[in-house]
Amino acid sequence: MGDLFTDTIVISVLAATIRIATPLILAALGELIAERAGILNLGVEGTMLMAAFAAFIGAYATGSTLMALLLAVLAGMAMSFIMVFMAATLKVEQVVTGLALNLLAAGMSLYLYKAFFAVEGQAMPTVAVMPVAPIPFLSEIPYIGPILFTQKVLTYVALLMVPVVWFFLYRTKYGLEIRCLGENPKAIDTKGMSVSLRQYGAVMAGGALCGLAGAFVTIGSSARFVPDITNGRGWLALVIVIAANWRPSGILIAALVFAFLDALQLQIQGIGVQMPYQIFLALPYVLAIVLMVLKSRRGRSEEPARLGVPYFRGER
Template identity: 40%
Template sequence: MSAVATAPAAPAPATGKPLPPISYKAPIAYTAVAAVALLLFGILPASGKQTAFTVSTSTDFFQIERFTVPSKLTAIILCLVALGLSAWTWQAARTRRKVGIWLPAVYAVALILALLTWAVAGKNQPLPLTSLLQGSLFLAVPLVFGALAGLLSERSGIINIAIEGQLLAGAFLAAVVATLTQSAYMGLIAAPIAGALVSLLLVAFAIKYIVDQIIVGVVLNVLVVGITSYLFSTVLSDNAATLNSPPRLPTLPIPVLSEIPVVGPVLFRQTALVYLMYVVVIVLQIMVFRSRWGLRLRAVGEHPKAADTVGIKVNRTRVWNTLLGGAVAGLGGAFFTVANGLAFGKEMTGGKGYIALAAMILGRWSPKGALAAALLFGFADNLQVVLGIIGTPIPSQIMLMTPYVVTIFAVAGLVGRVRAPAAEGIAYVK
């Protein structure tokens, strides 16, 4: 297999330096997935001849009529587009050219549209594409905040497995404070405090007592689950009206922008938490890679001893950035309660912290990469909900597995080789 997948490096004719080895792993994966998709969605019979889609909402500037496409023909064409892109990757691998980000993006869109065309074929109810995308963005919110929390701590050298606990703590405190004050925005302010408190325990054990950071993170997750479950059973359940009935964050449509078809409802008809997510991602993308603070953050995570020799306080930098990461994760926890107007429930985060950790890895410890990965997982999560409502030939058990299967495949196959910060998980003792 290794002889097929990788060819030996050859010297470059101009410089004499060895060229990187030719790897056909990506082209093989692209081709295999596209071929299976062509078999399933194009060749095997669909449940109907036509597939209907809608894209407009009632408040758009202008209405786009519902449209239908021939199911089998459309799926075949889309799968052939994916196969054509696979052929491009073979040529790029042979000539050692890098493939732009456009190719996997177009490839994924083609296969997703082929899946949707096949899955909704013959249904009386059309597939609302705008609602699907809008819900996907909304469901990605806790994943984005969780991934950014992991990024901030791990870029400084602290492994943050406790994202799940930070999300859950943020959801708990947001629900209680929002109920007591009858203000969803007060709950949104309180949530980061809970996340930061969990991070405080993480840095206390990881830095002061030099305990294994992975073990500390897992223990903190269990600790937060135990505390919140106990308080829910003994306090919140008996006083639900006064302690666990949070109001919901209102939807804040941005004038004019929210009325643009498709783009408006998806991006500009959201809650304050989503708009805050936009700001946090943009600010961190600039600060981590284009600021003095970001340079120090990355230096501490890559080579703490060298950073110390130039006067950077290594452990202090790790403490403050891990606390900041916990606060960001706490904001993500507010999604489960005040953003949805839901009462707090036991373990209501449902493992989203671990998926956020996968999004951080898939995004290569980059804010914009974490956002893209979280959107992928959010889309997979919302897709199984929408298709479950419309009805699909895909078994319901497989639909429920979709977000987690996408997570596994993304981390195992789509990331390729990634390198974590060199000093991640290594305690620094001066």
């Protein structure tokens, strides 16, 4: 009897870990592609927030999950278009641009939500949350089934994107070109290939992934939109990229570590253990700092040499 009880808890914590890791994996992979192309996109949080809001609007207006996802992806790409236009074309300081995007998303989503949805004296509008989609047969495997194969479609997409992004970056011509942009953009330019065109492609593809990450935060998890619903997940995605040493497989591991912590916290709160809950909520952010310190002390960094440095033709 006791064993059965602990089994249920372990399975529920691990299943929650995979679920919570979904937006982190998607956003971190998106950021990885941008950073490999030499663009430090600090606007992940804002990009996710706008996409989360767009998904909510889409689901509210059409009732269709597909339309909601499409809108979220478009919002993610629009936000990252601003980022890459300022960074690659205008060569504005990338840190400042990314921050501006976050502030824009916070202000815009709050205003639009209050202007159109939060009508005084009425119930908060809700949308249908994406259903769990168990994979036939696989979901019946003991332990692994309920953990890995009883998730939402976006979670499967996120897990699949890890090898897909790896294959793209390390096994295709375009991936090689993008990685080259982060190390030596001059090499691309000298071959007569457009540096900025590739940066636009990389950053906007990353924005699309961030869009999916944002969609999972609203229609994937919550029936309601609340201001600042992303609550730092975009920032954690940036930390995950560093902790992962700019590798897709590392992103999977780092995202799972953060998600496990969160899942554990939910479980402990659910059982009703007497501990100040604030300690658990602060833990991921403390862990993030610890991870970055540890990361700096060991091994060779895969950080792109030209991360955040604009490319000017004719530079030496």
